[in-house]
Amino acid sequence: MAPHFGLPEFGFLLRGLQWTMLLTLVAFVGGCTAGLAVALLRTCGHKGVEWITRIYIGIFQGTPLLLQLFVVYYGLALTGLKLDAFVAVAIGFTVNASAFLGEIWRGAIQAVPRGQTEAAMALGLHHSSRMRDIVLPQAIRISLPATIGYLVQLIKGTSLAAIVGFIELARAGQIVSNQTFQPLLVFGVVGAMYFILCWPLSWWGSRMEARLALASQR
Amino acid sequence: MQDNILIEMKGVQKWYGGYQALRDVNLTVRKGEKIVLCGPSGSGKSTLIRCINRLEAIQQGSIVVNGHRLDDSIKAIDVVRQDVGMVFQSFNLFPHMTVLQNCMLAPIRARRIGKSEAEAIARKYLERVRIGDQAEKYPAQLSGGQQQRVAIARALCMQPKVMLFDEPTSALDPEMVKEVLDTMIGLANDGMTMICVTHEMGFARQVADRVIFMAEGQIIEEGAPDAFFRNPQHARTRQFLGEILAHH
Numbered sequence: 001m002a003p004h005f006g007l008p009e010f011g012f013l014l015r016g017l018q019w020t021m022l023l024t025l026v027a028f029v030g031g032c033t034a035g036l037a038v039a040l041l042r043t044c045g046h047k048g049v050e051w052i053t054r055i056y057i058g059i060f061q062g063t064p065l066l067l068q069l070f071v072v073y074y075g076l077a078l079t080g081l082k083l084d085a086f087v088a089v090a091i092g093f094t095v096n097a098s099a100f101l102g103e104i105w106r107g108a109i110q111a112v113p114r115g116q117t118e119a120a121m122a123l124g125l126h127h128s129s130r131m132r133d134i135v136l137p138q139a140i141r142i143s144l145p146a147t148i149g150y151l152v153q154l155i156k157g158t159s160l161a162a163i164v165g166f167i168e169l170a171r172a173g174q175i176v177s178n179q180t181f182q183p184l185l186v187f188g189v190v191g192a193m194y195f196i197l198c199w200p201l202s203w204w205g206s207r208m209e210a211r212l213a214l215a216s217q218r
Numbered sequence: 219m220q221d222n223i224l225i226e227m228k229g230v231q232k233w234y235g236g237y238q239a240l241r242d243v244n245l246t247v248r249k250g251e252k253i254v255l256c257g258p259s260g261s262g263k264s265t266l267i268r269c270i271n272r273l274e275a276i277q278q279g280s281i282v283v284n285g286h287r288l289d290d291s292i293k294a295i296d297v298v299r300q301d302v303g304m305v306f307q308s309f310n311l312f313p314h315m316t317v318l319q320n321c322m323l324a325p326i327r328a329r330r331i332g333k334s335e336a337e338a339i340a341r342k343y344l345e346r347v348r349i350g351d352q353a354e355k356y357p358a359q360l361s362g363g364q365q366q367r368v369a370i371a372r373a374l375c376m377q378p379k380v381m382l383f384d385e386p387t388s389a390l391d392p393e394m395v396k397e398v399l400d401t402m403i404g405l406a407n408d409g410m411t412m413i414c415v416t417h418e419m420g421f422a423r424q425v426a427d428r429v430i431f432m433a434e435g436q437i438i439e440e441g442a443p444d445a446f447f448r449n450p451q452h453a454r455t456r457q458f459l460g461e462i463l464a465h466h
Contacts, residue, residue, distance in 0.1 A: 118306070119369075121271075122373075124300050125324060
C-alpha cells in the first residue's frame with residue numbers, strides 16, 4: 001500500500017527546499033562575483049575585450065540552460081572530469097547567472113549619466129576610482145529591481161537541476177508524489193514553498209522600483 | 219613672459235566623424251587671465267574647453283597646459299587634469315555622496331592626501347562659496363544655485379591652475395544665476411585663471427580680460443570687452459550680439 005503524505009514526506013520536501021536554497025545561494029553569489037567581472041569587462045572601453053565578453057553573454061543567453069547543464073554534467077564527464085551532481089549544477093547555474101547578471105549590470109552601468117563619468121574624469125580620477133566610487137554605487141541602485149527579479153527567476157529555475165539527478169525541491173515533490181499518489185496535495189505544498197521563498201523578494205523588488213521611480217522624479 | 223603662458227592651443231582641429239567641430243583654433247591664455255567664450259549654439263565653444271582637459275580628443279594641432287603637452291598618454295592626461303578644474307552646465311555632483319564627500323573624493327583619490335587634510339580643504343572651499351553649513355547634505359537637498367556652488371568648490375579642492383566653466387548658469391532658474399556669478403566674480407578677483415563659456419554678457423563686461431566670439435568651430439573675433447561690445451568688427455559678431463543683447 002502506498003504511504004500517505006505525512007511528516008516524513010514533508011521532511012523530505014523540506015530537505016529538497018534546503019538544496020534549492022543552497023543551490024540558489026551558491027549560483028547567486030558566484031554569479032554576482034563573476035557577473036560583476038563580466039559587466040566591468042563589457043564596459044571597459046577596450047573593443048576586443050568588450051567583443052569577447054559580448055560573445056560570452058550571447059552564448060549563455062542564446063542557448064537553453066538545460067543544454068548548458070547537460071554540457072557541464074555529461075560533457076565534462078566525457079573528458080574524464082566526473083563531477084558530483086551538485087557541483088555540476090552549481091557550476092552550470094553560476095556561469096549562466098554571470099552572463100545574465102553581467103548583462104543586467106552592463107545596462108545599469110551605461111544608464112549612469114555620462115556627466116557623472118565626465119565630472120570624475122575632470123577631477124582627475126582614474127578608471128578604477130571612477131568605477132568604484134562613482135559609477136558602480138549608482139549602477140547597483142539602478143539595477144536592484146532587475147537583479148532581484150533575476151534572483152526570483154533563478155530560484156524557480158533551479159528546478160532544472162533535477163534533469164541531471166540532483167534532488168532539489170521540484171524533484172523531491174515528484175518523488176513524493178509518485179510514492180503517495182497525491183500529486184495535487186504534494187505539488188500544492190511544493191508550490192507554496194516556492195511561493196513563500198519568491199513572493200517576499202518580488203514584493204521587495206517592486207517596492208525598490210517604486211522608490212527609485214520616485215527618487216528619479218526629484 | 220613665456221613663463222606666464224598657462225594654456226596654448228595651436229592649429230587645433232577636431233572632427234566628429236565627418237563634421238568638423240573645431241577649425242584651426244589658436245588660443246593663448248596667460249596666468250590670471252579671464253576669458254569669456256561666446257557664440258551661437260553648435261559653434262564649438264564647449265568643445266574647445268572640453269579639449270583642454272581632454273574630455274574630447276583632438277585630431278590635429280597641439281595643446282600645452284602649464285608646460286605639459288597634452289597627448290594620448292594616460293600620464294599626460296593625468297598631469298593636465300590635475301591643473302585644470304571644470305564646472306558643468308548640469309552640475310554633475312555625485313548624488314550618492316554628501317556635499318562634503320563630493321569635495322573630498324578627488325583630493326583623496328587623485329592627490330592621495332589624508333582624510334583629515336582633505337576635509338579641511340573641502341570645508342575651506344565650501345566656506346569660500348558660502349555653503350559651509352550645507353556640508354552634510356546630499357546634492358538633491360540643495361537648490362540649483364547651491365549645487366553649482368558646491369561644484370565650483372569641488373573643483374577648487376584640487377587646487378587647479380585654471381578653471382573651465384561650461385555654461386555654468388544655463389541650467390539655473392533666473393533668481394539663482396546671480397549667486398553663481400557672484401561666486402565666479404569672487405574667484406576672478408582672487409586672481410584665478412578662468413575660461414568661461416557663457417551668455418552672461420554682464421559678467422563678461424565686469425570680469426573678462428578678453429571676450430572671444432566663435433562660430434562654426436572657428437574663432438571669429440576677440441578683444442577686450444569694451445571694444446568687443448562697442449565696436450565688433452565682424453558682421454557675424456554684430457548679428458550674434460544683436461540677438462542676445464535684445465533679450466537682456
